[in-house]
Amino acid sequence: MNRDSLKKEAIEVLQKMIKFKTVNEPGDEKPLAEYIKDLLEEIGLKVKLDDLGNNRANVIGRLKGTGEREALLFNGHLDTVPPGDIQWKYAPYSGDVVDGKIYGRGSADMKGGLAAMLIALKLINDSGLKLKGDFIYSATAGEETDSIGAIKFVKDGGLDGVGAIIIGEPSSNGVNIAEKGAFWVKISTYGKTAHGAFPDEGINAVVHMNAFLSELISYKFKYEENELVGQPTMNISTISGGIKTNVVPDKCTITIDMRTVPGMDHYEIVRDFEKIINKLSNEIKDFKADIKVLNNRAAVETKSTDPFVKLAVDTIKQEFNKEVKPQGVNFYTDASVFLPAKNIPCIFYGPGDANMAHQPNECITIDSLIESVHFYYKMIENYLVK
Incomplete structure (x- = not known):
């Protein structure tokens, strides 16, 4: 040819x-x-x-x-x-x-x-x-x-x-x-719904998510920098909570996109996030949250x-x-x-x-x-x- x-x-x-x-x-x-x-x-x-x-x-x-x-x-x-x-x-x-x-x-x-x-x-x-x-x-x-x-x-x-x-x-x-690897997770906090006029009768899941995010902001990955792909990154991508202005939200959900480097253990990250949840559960009355893995691609x-x-x-x-x-x-x-x-x-x-x-x-x-x-x-x- x-x-x-x-x-x-x-x-x-x-x-x-x-x-x-x-x-x-x-x-x-x-x-x-x-x-x-x-x-x-x-x-x-x-x-x-x-x-x-x-x-x-x-x-x-x-x-x-x-x-x-x-x-x-x-x-x-x-x-x-x-x-x-x-x-x-x-x-x-x-x-x-x-x-x-x-x-x-x-x-x-x-x-x-x-x-x-x-x-x-x-x-x-x-x-x-x-x-x-x-x-x-x-x-x-x-x-x-x-x-x-x-x-x-x-x-x-x-x-x-x-x-x-x-x-x-x-x-x-x-x-x-x-x-780079991709590790996407969904984290949800749970509360109790109530009329917006009586917020003390409910448990506000959005406020509890704010507590989790305040801890997450200072989280540090455990890794060795890779000369080809550099450092890992984290992007808090979406947040969803509440159904109406006059209702105390009983659930709030975020998704996180983490891009990892070779050698990182994705499930070590999950264990670290679980430690944050356990810490907040001890510090905040009625704090409840869970983690779901959405995408797990190794670097x-x-x-x-x-x-x-x-x-x-x-x-x-x-x-x-x-x-x-x-x-x-x-x-x-x-x-x-x-x-x-x-x-x-x-x-x-x-x-x-x-x-x-x-x-x-x-x-x-x-x-x-x-x-x-x-x-x-x-x-x-x-x-x-x-």
Whole structure:
């Protein structure tokens, strides 16, 4: 395939992927998974469509090698966030090509990566190169919320025999090797309702939440600063309490978004919060509160000294004459499911800028898409052939 043909096919595949509306929630990833399944089968892979119900699915393809080496896994997610309420310059599901850019929801996050991986795989298969290990392509559902697809993939043994992972998240064609974790909790305080004219007959849950927040403000995480992702953060995101101005509120709820760094124990945070609740229960009459975990994503990291990371950096140097330094990101990916299940070297590399993700007028450049195809091709060759 010459460069013009490669470019044309990569653009067409990405445009078709963008036109599948896979907004999570609800997801509706199955039609896109079926489209990818057909492409993988045309290339010659053994393919499984894993139906998750409710019009959702994973698709997994495998190209067999000789078994001399462990498998290489390429992973990406099928779902996107909604386009939002702000008017787009180009329709969010058009895949319009304008001034060397492809526009559309999911173009960067991360259907561009999925498309580039597919084209690279086709090039590898057409080349006739003999793979010394299996190549696995997995496109999973639900990464933007609960990673339902990645969890099912791991549960089904998808990581068995895998020696390295590339996740095609947007990285501006650089190498990311670490990501912050996400730990979201809901905390509720409970009181007793009463008429607003007789507040002493009630127990005000909002006032009790104020007491909890006053303690929380001075809370300090236990952690070691990570040179790639820095320090943990906490955002008190929402608060809800009371039903009417003339009623004493009997419940108040907050949600908290904490972004953690590698090495932190999320349930140590829960235990610390429980200590605050117990302290207030002893100090304040009728104080009651509880904690519910909403999202628990571990912070993960592959060391920069790992041979697979070095292979990626060296490949970029050799093929594009660029020096790159591995970086970390503040958001989470399906790596937060994969790496706690099996400690495998993992990098994130893909077309597009992560700052375009979830934004109106999301787009990637055609140049970054083609560069990603080339990188993926060379990584398959360098890891599974040479």
